[in-house]
Amino acid sequence: MTNIIAEFKGVHKGYGSGANRTEVLQDINLSIREGEFLAIVGFTGSGKTTLINLLTGLLQPDEGEVLFKGAPIKGPGHERGVIFQNYSLLPWLTVYQNVALAVDEVYPNWSKEERDQHIRKFVEMVNLSPALNKRPAELSGGMRQRVAVARALSMDPELLLMDEPLGALDALTRGNLQTEILKIWSANQRTALLITNDVDEGILMADRIIPLRPGPNATLGPEFIIDVERPRDKTQLNDHPEFKKVRNEVMSYLMDLGDASKLQQSKTYELPDLQPIMPGTRSFPFMKAG
Numbered sequence: 001m002t003n004i005i006a007e008f009k010g011v012h013k014g015y016g017s018g019a020n021r022t023e024v025l026q027d028i029n030l031s032i033r034e035g036e037f038l039a040i041v042g043f044t045g046s047g048k049t050t051l052i053n054l055l056t057g058l059l060q061p062d063e064g065e066v067l068f069k070g071a072p073i074k075g076p077g078h079e080r081g082v083i084f085q086n087y088s089l090l091p092w093l094t095v096y097q098n099v100a101l102a103v104d105e106v107y108p109n110w111s112k113e114e115r116d117q118h119i120r121k122f123v124e125m126v127n128l129s130p131a132l133n134k135r136p137a138e139l140s141g142g143m144r145q146r147v148a149v150a151r152a153l154s155m156d157p158e159l160l161l162m163d164e165p166l167g168a169l170d171a172l173t174r175g176n177l178q179t180e181i182l183k184i185w186s187a188n189q190r191t192a193l194l195i196t197n198d199v200d201e202g203i204l205m206a207d208r209i210i211p212l213r214p215g216p217n218a219t220l221g222p223e224f225i226i227d228v229e230r231p232r233d234k235t236q237l238n239d240h241p242e243f244k245k246v247r248n249e250v251m252s253y254l255m256d257l258g259d260a261s262k263l264q265q266s267k268t269y270e271l272p273d274l275q276p277i278m279p280g281t282r283s284f285p286f287m288k289a290g
């Protein structure tokens with residue numbers, strides 16, 4: 001039987017109060033299984049970051065519970081590592097020092113050698129050894145995101161949380177980093193949750209993909225299982241029958257949702273029953289009565 005590593009139970013979350021209140025998530029129920037790679041895909045503004053921040057512990061639910069290994073999440077912890085979209089590196093520290101900061105937090109009692117070896121191992125894993133002593137300003141966006149990946153993984157989190165980590169990167173760098181994250185994930189047999197608005201990225205990386213329906217009051221849709229052997233090849237995405245099938249299913253589900261939410265948003269206005277006044281008629285203001 002698979003163990004559940006993290007769980008949402010009847011979670012509601014919104015921001016503000018009174019007239020300024022926005023209900024973001026409504027009745028979220030989700031079990032994340034140990035060892036799986038789960039992707040949540042959703043429209044922009046639907047509440048994806050809110051969902052992940054409930055797992056990082058940066059936010060608390062208004063109602064319901066968010067559990068890690070059966071206990072409510074009270075705040076951030078290094079057993080839950082996060083990779084954000086905006087790198088969040090310290091600009092005055094080098095690549096080595098940025099990773100070291102994370103390592104020191106988790107393993108404060110390590111010897112100098114142990115620490116040094118560990119940092120170099122993770123920097124090497126993301127192919128950044130030549131940039132070891134560079135500061136973020138000297139790196140490209142893709143390289144910065146690699147540092148963020150190395151930093152999160154060096155803490156050996158039991159649950160790796162990724163909030164659109166590759167969204168700002170060009171297609172090539174994005175593809176390379178997807179492959180690297182997958183390699184590291186499968187080698188370490190950890191659990192991963194990826195939040196993305198890119199269906200292809202979700203089905204390439206995950207074991208199952210769950211759509212987040214558009215907010216306010218966003219709920220989770222049905223799960224789609226991606227039954228494709230690993231390692232997966234991005235170039236197969238267009239031809240592999242299972243990839244094609246899941247992509248079509250998820251895309252049409254999301255498109256139906258998009259249409260439904262547009263319909264809901266489009267208000268109908270009742271116009272007053274006025275008779276248009278045409279030029280040439282007696283009552284047109286600029287016509288002289290004749």
Ligand SMILES: Nc1ncnc2c1ncn2[C@@H]1O[C@H](COP(=O)(O)OP(=O)(O)OP(=O)(O)O)[C@@H](O)[C@H]1O
Nearest residue numbers: 015016022024042043044045046047048049050051
């Ligand atoms: N601290 C906050 N205070 C008030 N409203 C907020 C706050 N954070 C988010 N929201 C609102 O909650 C909704 C969901 O935001 P969230 O960032 O979770 O969505 P998202 O799906 O991650 O969006 P995106 O894809 O654009 O990053 C949005 O309407 C947003 O404006």
